[in-house]
Amino acid sequence: MLFPLPLVPFEEYMLIDDRPTHPMSFFLKLTLSGNCDSESLRAALSIALQRHPLLLATIEKGKKDSLYWTNVERKDVELKWFPFNDPIRAEPIDLFSECGMRLSARRLESKTELELQFHHSCCDAIGALQFIEDLLVAYAAAVENAPEPTLFRSIDEYDLRDRGRFGLSQWKLIKMLPTLTVGLLGALQFLMRQPVSIEPIEIEAATAELPHSFPTSHGQQFSDSETAGLLAAARDVGATVNDLLVRDLFLALGEFRKARKLGDGSEWLRISIPMNLRTQHFKRSSAANVVSMVFLDRRPQSFDDGLSLLNTIGHEMQEIKRKRLGLIFPLMLQFMRSLPGAVTRLQQMSEKQVCNATTVLSNLGKPLRDVPLPRSDEKIVAGEMTLERIEFLPPVRPYTSAALGVSTYAGRLDISIHYDSRAITAANARELLEVYVERLRNTAKQILQ
Numbered sequence: 001m002l003f004p005l006p007l008v009p010f011e012e013y014m015l016i017d018d019r020p021t022h023p024m025s026f027f028l029k030l031t032l033s034g035n036c037d038s039e040s041l042r043a044a045l046s047i048a049l050q051r052h053p054l055l056l057a058t059i060e061k062g063k064k065d066s067l068y069w070t071n072v073e074r075k076d077v078e079l080k081w082f083p084f085n086d087p088i089r090a091e092p093i094d095l096f097s098e099c100g101m102r103l104s105a106r107r108l109e110s111k112t113e114l115e116l117q118f119h120h121s122c123c124d125a126i127g128a129l130q131f132i133e134d135l136l137v138a139y140a141a142a143v144e145n146a147p148e149p150t151l152f153r154s155i156d157e158y159d160l161r162d163r164g165r166f167g168l169s170q171w172k173l174i175k176m177l178p179t180l181t182v183g184l185l186g187a188l189q190f191l192m193r194q195p196v197s198i199e200p201i202e203i204e205a206a207t208a209e210l211p212h213s214f215p216t217s218h219g220q221q222f223s224d225s226e227t228a229g230l231l232a233a234a235r236d237v238g239a240t241v242n243d244l245l246v247r248d249l250f251l252a253l254g255e256f257r258k259a260r261k262l263g264d265g266s267e268w269l270r271i272s273i274p275m276n277l278r279t280q281h282f283k284r285s286s287a288a289n290v291v292s293m294v295f296l297d298r299r300p301q302s303f304d305d306g307l308s309l310l311n312t313i314g315h316e317m318q319e320i321k322r323k324r325l326g327l328i329f330p331l332m333l334q335f336m337r338s339l340p341g342a343v344t345r346l347q348q349m350s351e352k353q354v355c356n357a358t359t360v361l362s363n364l365g366k367p368l369r370d371v372p373l374p375r376s377d378e379k380i381v382a383g384e385m386t387l388e389r390i391e392f393l394p395p396v397r398p399y400t401s402a403a404l405g406v407s408t409y410a411g412r413l414d415i416s417i418h419y420d421s422r423a424i425t426a427a428n429a430r431e432l433l434e435v436y437v438e439r440l441r442n443t444a445k446q447i448l449q
Helices: 009-016 038-049 125-143 157-162 170-180 182-192 224-236 241-259 306-322 325-337 342-351 426-445
Strands: 025-033 058-061 067-070 079-082 101-108 111-119 216-221 269-276 291-298 359-363 379-382 385-393 402-409 412-419
Touching: 009 325, 009 342, 025 125, 038 079, 038 101, 038 125, 111 125, 125 379, 125 385, 182 291, 182 325, 216 385, 216 426, 224 241, 224 412, 224 426, 241 269, 241 306, 241 359, 241 426, 291 306, 291 325, 306 325, 325 342, 385 402, 385 412, 402 426, 412 426
Parallel strands: 079 101, 269 359, 359 402
Antiparallel strands: 025 111, 025 385, 058 067, 101 111, 216 412, 269 291, 379 385, 402 412
16 A cells, blocks of 8 residues: 655655745646547546546645655546636645645637646656646547557556655665765855845745736747757757756846846856656656756856856756766755754745745756657647647745746747746846847857857
């Protein structure tokens, strides 16, 4: 029997940092063309959820501040349809009374928009994409009146028991400790440096009620030629596309702030970057959190030399990957959790009115590229529907007023900025995205200067 299942420290931290004013939720928006059969979609939702136990679970409190996933009172996830002329509005998810996934939909002329909301305690974005794959496969089967989907990947839900171990035995972890100690310097820098928000945020804005329009976002889809140009630019300078994305985001933040005469160039800008920690060990796992966070700090005064900035970012990211320094964050949470009063201490850390990161940059790479469904012009076809676009909105936090989600689908790069409308205006969020996009387009056109 899988349940009850103790929360791992990362899940617990996501729960502690959840709050009514700033839900610890992320969103994936799917735009599909063609006819959507609502009954088939509802049936597919029910079937797909059975393969991902944490998305149907709720949390219960145990002894001594312990928290457990349980499915004693199994909750249903409803498919909620919105009028075509109304924006989809989300609300916080209370994992103590409801499961951590919602599906909303609306029809837009000949298209259907699906918005999937996930509580970050349940899974990360890679886990959410595993669920979306199953949803599309189940939908295709339901439309064809198949008795059951035959294209599902093999999943072992009992792998969830190992989700906090990251594929490491105790002996492997001990052998890695000398290498991981290098990451302690980064942890010390995280604590010693105080990053700034994109724009100054008053405490009234950081603590105000959740806006009725939540979530608010802007998006930009690149052409296939622009996307190919960015790949070519990365090859020309021996970098990864992700290195370019990080570099140009730093430069865009610096340009945006300089135009508003914010800072003197010596302030710290910090980009929080989620890092996938999955190994072959988790190949058959259902949706879960197997993720960490790494943090890159730079000062605008170092932005004059774009190539040098790129090289330092590339070197730092290579070190993080080579030495698996992404493990530092969850291991520190695990260590803190072992100390007396850990929950209270984590709550106090979460409630501090400080900026922990200027922004978030989360790159999903090429999502759903191995889905076992037919394609048309590189786009997934499920029944009579074709998946046209994927948009990703990472969570925003009280003093991190914007988070950027990136993916490349059907050969086109897509960037979304999820912004907190209490802390940054829609116009300014749009301007920041435009500055960022323009820098990336210039990068795609020429070898970096």
